Amino acid sequence: MNKFEIKDDFYLDDKRIKIISGGMHYFRILPEYWRDRLEKLKALGCNTVETYIPWNLHEKHKGAFDFSGMLDVAGYVKIAQELGLMVILRPSPYICGEWEFGGLPYWLLKEDGMKLRCMYEPYIQHLREYYKVLFEVIAPLQITKGGPVIFMQIENEYGYYGDDSAYMEFVKDLMIENGCEVPLVTADGPWGEAIEYGKAEGALPTGNFGSKGRAQFEVMRKKIGNKPLMCMEFWVGWFDYWGGEHNTGDLDGHLKDLDDLLSEGHVNIYMFEGGTNFGFMNGSNYYENLEPDVTSYDYDALLTEDGQITPKYKEFQKIIGKYQDLPEVDLSCSIKRKAYGAFEVTRTADLFHNLENLSEPVESLYPVCMEKLDQGYGYILYESNLPELKRLEKIRLWKANDRANIFLDGKPVLTLYDRELLSGHELENAVCSAGKLDILMENMGRVNFTPIMEEQRKGIDGGVQLNDRLHFGWTIYPLPLEDITNVDYSVCAKAGRPGFYECQFEVEEPADTFLDTEGWGKGVVFVNNFNIGRFWEIGPQKRLYVPAPLLKKGRNTLVIFETEGIVSDAIRFYETP
Template sequence: MDKFEIKDDFYLDDNRIKIISGGMNYFRVLPEYWRDRLEKLKALGCNTLETYIPWNLHEKQKGTFDFSGMLDIAKYVKMAQELGLMVILRPSPYICGEWEFGGLPYWLLKEDGMKLRCMYEPYIQHIRDYYKVLFEVIAPLQITRGGPVILMQVENEYGYYGDDAAYMEFIKNLMIENGCEVPLVTSDGPWGEAFDCGKAQGALPTGNFGSKGKAQFEVMKKKIGNKPLMCMEFWVGWFDFWGGEHHIGDLDGHLKDLDDLLSEGHINIYMFEGGTNFGFMNGANYYEKLEPDVTSYDYDALLTEDGRITPKYKEYQKVIGKYMALPEVHLSCHIERRAYGTFGVTRTADLFQNLDNLTAPVENLYPVCMEKLNQGYGYILYESNLPELKRLEKVRLWKANDRANIFLDEKPVLTLYDRELLSGHELKNAVCSNGKLDILMENMGRVNFTPIMEEQRKGIDGGVQVNDRLHFGWTIYPLPMEDLTNVDFGVPAKTGLPGFYEFQFEIDDPADTFLDTDGWGKGIVFVNHFNIGRFWEIGPQKRLYVPGPLLKKGKNTLVIFETEGKVSGSIQFYDEPEI
């Protein structure tokens, strides 16, 4: 039986070993491409794979667990082992990772008063329930039981969030109680109080940073003593948010840091491949304003979002080759890109006329947030009839998050985003005859960092103030957009209103491609019923990655749900991404 230990350094079967790891999350890459990416990781010179584990995907609804398909972590880890790679698992309830709600399940927020990442008993009990099931899957993968897992991480960057030492000890002990047998680590920025607040007794502290590697290791030495130095997240790039700029890493600076770090210790490259925030799984940040992350998690990583080897990869490989004999790896997967050209709209459907086809409405005196209706993601529409309302002069949404499209008599009158939701808005010429008010709210992705996470209920959690008074009496339509099969395309979409746009096209050779969203406003895209993610004309992302395994030879169907009513009569597929 193999043995992995932490002493003055890392030791595998009593032999000193240098960990050169790459981060790649199985849940951001289609399973059909796992082997391709893992082979490229090994060819880089890495001997270890690192991945987070997202609680919110594995337990989408309380008590219902999924470890199949894209979530088959056991298959992923065993595939890495087949290629001779060791594995680092980060099974924290919270993962950050620019992932929706930092990996926490949305249903935690259904409970009033929920407190996260501390010894708050209701939160703690949910973790107990989750770990009992999770460790039945991951414990057999440890090196102590013949698997490749050599390390597991306790929590994640906890020093940035809180100082509940008892909570960190609880998480550590709960992992051990559920079968964790390999050494444990923590990971935090080595500056300020973060490193100290994020530690757990007996777990090796590791550092997360993207520059000044030698200086960071010097700080860590003073704190951990005669223990191995490891950068658990060596940030090679950064993530993008809607309305921001595309981020490119400092290659020359990173190469110097890589060399410095490997000369003194160990490293995990974050990210080796970033992959994609498919569906509604992008996270968000909130400091001065809401910054939801884009669909692509390219991260300026060593592999592109679709797994192509970059010039950066080759430069990193040269540095790693100074410390590790580079293996000869036969890349067994042949993956191509295709530009399929332009296709016209096949048919369209209006949202308002399809509400009852998409969901079961809820009648309520006042608006209710998504979470209270057991909805995690997507959209939610609040509708009310005010026959006496002839003019909408002012509107205010209380305890509302993210984005609202407001309609009178199914005509758009106002769009509110982020802080605009917090104050009253006066309208001009908002005249109506029927008094029908609709408010379409979008969950743009729950914030994945800072204590504002506890305030991430989506939709409207308070009330709607109409012309200086709270209005009561609502019909609520949860719109998770998980199943569009009942959409009635016999009622065409209307100009300027939310709607569905279907495209049917035939191809002979399924391959990776990129959907250009030029001419469209804002929404999501389904390819053969798979939600490939969000688009928004403000950029910086302009094309969505469509992995080849989602396509099929012959007829394919693509559906765009467009919230702004800003549409093009066609779509176009390219063989290159565009930021």
């Protein structure tokens, strides 16, 4: 039986070992490509792969667990083992990772008064129930049981969040109680008090940082004593948010830091490959303003979003080659990029005429947030008939997140975003003849960092104030858009209104490709009913990655859900992002 120990250094079967790891999240990559990416990781010179485990995917709805397909974490780990790689698991409950709600499930917020990441009993009970099921899957993967998992991480960057030391001890004990036999670590920023507040008794503190590697290790040495130094997240790039700039890393600086880190300790490159925030699973940050992350999690990583080897990869490989022999790896997958050209939109459908095809309406005296209706992601529409309303002069949404498209008699009158939702707005020429008000709310991705996470109910959690009074009497349409096959195309979409735009296109040979969103406003795209993610004309991302396994030889169907009614007459596929 293999044995991994943490003493003055890392030891595998009593032999000192240097961990050179790369971060890669199975849930951001289609399983058909796992082997290809892991082979490229091994060829880089890495001996280990690291991944988070997102609670909100594995228990998407309370009590409904899923470890299949893209969520087959055991399958991913076993491929790594077949390739001779060790594995580091970071099994939540919180992962950050620029992931929706930091990996926490939305349904925690259904409960009034929910407190996260502390010894609040309702939260703790949910975690107990999740870990019981999760560890039945991951415990057999440990090195003590013949698997490749050498250690696991407790929580994530807790020192940046709270100081409930009893909570960290509880999570540690809960992992052990459910079968964790390998050593445990924590991960926090080295500076300030983060390591102190994020520690757990008996767990090795590791550091997360992206520069000044030698100096960071010096700080850590003073705090952890004669224990191995490891950078758990060596940030070699950064993520992008809508309306921001595309981020790239400092290659020369990162090469020097990698050399310094490997000369003194151990490293996990974050990210080796970033992958994609498919569907509605991007996270957001919130400091001064809401900053939702884009669909691509390219991260300026060593592999591109679609797994292509970059010049950065080759430069990192040279540094790693100074510390261990680089293995000969025959890449078993042949992955092609292809530009399929342009295809016309074949038919369109108006959202308002499809509400009951896509949703089961809820009648309510007052607006209700997504979570209270057992909805996690996507959109939600609030509708009310106001025959007495002749003119809408002012509107205010109370306790509303994140973005609202407001319509009177089907005509767009106002779009509110982030802080704009918090104050009243005066409208000009908002005449209401039929007296029908629609408010389409979008969950742009729950914040994944800071205590504002507890305020992430989506849709409208308070009320709607029209002119000078709260309005009561609503029909609510949850629109998670998990299945759009029932869309009726008999009523065409209209300019300025939300709608669906379908395109049928032929493919002779499925290959990786990139959908250009130039000419479109805002929304999400479905390829053969798979949600490949969001687009927004403000950028910086302008093309969406379409992996070949989502395509099929012959006829394919692409549907764009466009919320602004800003459209092009065609869609275009390119071979580059």
